[in-house]
Amino acid sequence: MRTDSEEMDPTMAHEPGAPLRVALLGCGVVGSAVARQLVDHADDLAARVGAPLQLVGIAVRRPQRPRPDVPVDPTLFTADADGLVERADIVIEVIGGIDPARELILRAMAHGASVVSANKALLAEDGPTLYAAADAADVDLYYEAAVAGAIPILRPIRESLAGDDVRRVLGIVNGTTNFVLDRMDTSGAGFAETVEQAQALGYAEADPTADVEGFDAAAKAAILASLAFHTRVSSGDVYREGITEVTAGDIQAARDMDCVVKLLAICERVTGPDGGDAVSVRVHPAMIPRSHPLASVRDAFNAVFVEASAAGPLMFYGRGAGGDPTASAVLGDVVAVARHRVAGGRGPGESAYADLPVVEMGRSRTRYHISLDVADRPGVLAQVATAFAAHDVSIETVRQQAAPGEGERAKLIVVTHAASDAALAATVDALAELESVDDVASVLRVEGA
Numbered sequence: 280m281r282t283d284s285e286e287m288d289p290t291m292a293h294e295p296g297a298p299l300r301v302a303l304l305g306c307g308v309v310g311s312a313v314a315r316q317l318v319d320h321a322d323d324l325a326a327r328v329g330a331p332l333q334l335v336g337i338a339v340r341r342p343q344r345p346r347p348d349v350p351v352d353p354t355l356f357t358a359d360a361d362g363l364v365e366r367a368d369i370v371i372e373v374i375g376g377i378d379p380a381r382e383l384i385l386r387a388m389a390h391g392a393s394v395v396s397a398n399k400a401l402l403a404e405d406g407p408t409l410y411a412a413a414d415a416a417d418v419d420l421y422y423e424a425a426v427a428g429a430i431p432i433l434r435p436i437r438e439s440l441a442g443d444d445v446r447r448v449l450g451i452v453n454g455t456t457n458f459v460l461d462r463m464d465t466s467g468a469g470f471a472e473t474v475e476q477a478q479a480l481g482y483a484e485a486d487p488t489a490d491v492e493g494f495d496a497a498a499k500a501a502i503l504a505s506l507a508f509h510t511r512v513s514s515g516d517v518y519r520e521g522i523t524e525v526t527a528g529d530i531q532a533a534r535d536m537d538c539v540v541k542l543l544a545i546c547e548r549v550t551g552p553d554g555g556d557a558v559s560v561r562v563h564p565a566m567i568p569r570s571h572p573l574a575s576v577r578d579a580f581n582a583v584f585v586e587a588s589a590a591g592p593l594m595f596y597g598r599g600a601g602g603d604p605t606a607s608a609v610l611g612d613v614v615a616v617a618r619h620r621v622a623g624g625r626g627p628g629e630s631a632y633a634d635l636p637v638v639e640m641g642r643s644r645t646r647y648h649i650s651l652d653v654a655d656r657p658g659v660l661a662q663v664a665t666a667f668a669a670h671d672v673s674i675e676t677v678r679q680q681a682a683p684g685e686g687e688r689a690k691l692i693v694v695t696h697a698a699s700d701a702a703l704a705a706t707v708d709a710l711a712e713l714e715s716v717d718d719v720a721s722v723l724r725v726e727g728a
């Protein structure tokens with residue numbers, strides 16, 4: 280690959296065999312792996328595209344910083360990202376965050392460049408602005424790496440399943456939280472201790488808030504739901520609960536049910552309050568049976584389970600983060616958009632025609648596992664059952680365990696049939712008021728059964 284920074288005329292149409300000018304914005308974890316792969320696989324990439332990919336510059340915050348792991352001419356590094364995007368055919372945005380990434384992408388497209396981004400936060404917050412700009416400029420905007428890193432999931436949903444009817448997407452789309460929950464399950468350790476292990480191993484950031492509070496997964500859920508249901512869902516529409524409240528007791532309760540606890544991104548087609556089509560998009564911890572394909576997703580791996588009307592269940596599995604795995608997805612997009620430029624066109628744009636309402640969490644329906652510490656005496660089970668019945672929540676199973684060494688106390692474990700979140704919350708409030716109930720020890724949603 281050529282890595283000189285010679286100036287070119289940005290308005291020139293692509294000529295057969297002429298290099299395509301690639302600008303890289305960001306050279307951190309993902310960007311440095313992208314740069315290395317562009318250099319290492321230059322010949323193969325040129326053969327696949329039908330033209331060489333010429334890296335014309337790398338925009339970073341600190342261009343003078345030595346970067347020995349990035350094998351390019353150091354003069355390619357620049358702090359002038361604005362100028363760089365104006366002289367590229369393809370812009371790869373791996374800076375992250377909202378601004379200046381958004382302004383740079385819009386500027387790139389306005390100057391006729393196709394864009395590849397890994398920026399889930401931006402796509403989930405302001406995707407429609409970017410799609411509209413891509414349409415207006417007649418260029419591609421691809422972002423496979425934004426959800427589940429290396430796993431090819433967006434193109435299969437957008438293209439391979441375009442003739443089917445996706446009903447549900449269940450995803451483990453955050454590696455850090457999956458690592459933490461998996462370790463809590465296998466070692467019996469608590470949340471804080473396991474997060475420290477994740478930080479020591481480089482999975483969790485020094486500030487793990489975006490991961491453990493579910494913000495990262497919510498952004499990915501918004502993108503998945505938008506593509507799966509041909510609608511617009513932004514991160515603010517997504518109900519979000521992280522894993523900070525998950526206790527060793529919850530993990531044990533799941534084990535007792537032959538389940539595991541996972542942080543799930545759940546996107547479903549549902550019936551809205553007016554009887555029309557709607558979507559439910561939520562991120563929260565949930566129990567899933569150990570027999571479910573997602574239960575076997577260990578460590579920091581990601582997986583997305585898709586249910587479509589005709590295709591049935593599909594499972595996509597792999598690494599959701601890390602420089603090289605994420606760069607693989609970025610380079611796949613680069614080849615795709617480069618091929619379109621060589622052929623003189625663009626790929627399919629976003630097809631958000633449905634404009635479906637997103638139902639509020641209170642209307643979402645699922646099963647629940649509730650663990651209660653109660654008095655062990657006649658009539659208590661009837662009181663508890665009455666509280667469920669009063670809120671129209673149907674009990675599927677109920678099991679009593681002795682609470683050893685605690686006199687006449689017992690543990691009641693109730694699993695419900697599917698109920699609305701609002702009905703369940705009201706039931707839990709009523710249970711907490713009962714004189715015979717010492718504590719509502721845990722409430723976990725149950726999915727995938």
Ligand SMILES: NC(=O)C1=CN([C@@H]2O[C@H](COP(=O)(O)OP(=O)(O)OC[C@H]3O[C@@H](n4cnc5c(N)ncnc54)[C@H](OP(=O)(O)O)[C@@H]3O)[C@@H](O)[C@H]2O)C=CC1
Nearest residue numbers: 305306307308309338339340341373374375397398600601
């Ligand atoms: N890390 C991962 O495993 C994954 C990341 N992603 C996404 O990829 C994107 C990049 O992530 P990651 O590589 O981890 O991020 P890093 O923080 O490692 O890298 C960010 C890069 O952007 C540069 N940068 C920051 N601000 C500016 C600016 N204003 N102008 C120019 N350059 C700037 C930094 O420059 P400098 O080097 O000088 O500081 C750095 O090179 C994000 O959108 C992230 O969500 C997606 C999937 C997985």
Ligand SMILES: N[C@@H](CC=O)C(=O)O
Nearest residue numbers: 452453454455599600
């Ligand atoms: N922080 C994310 C990686 C980027 O998407 C994770 O832990 O999965």
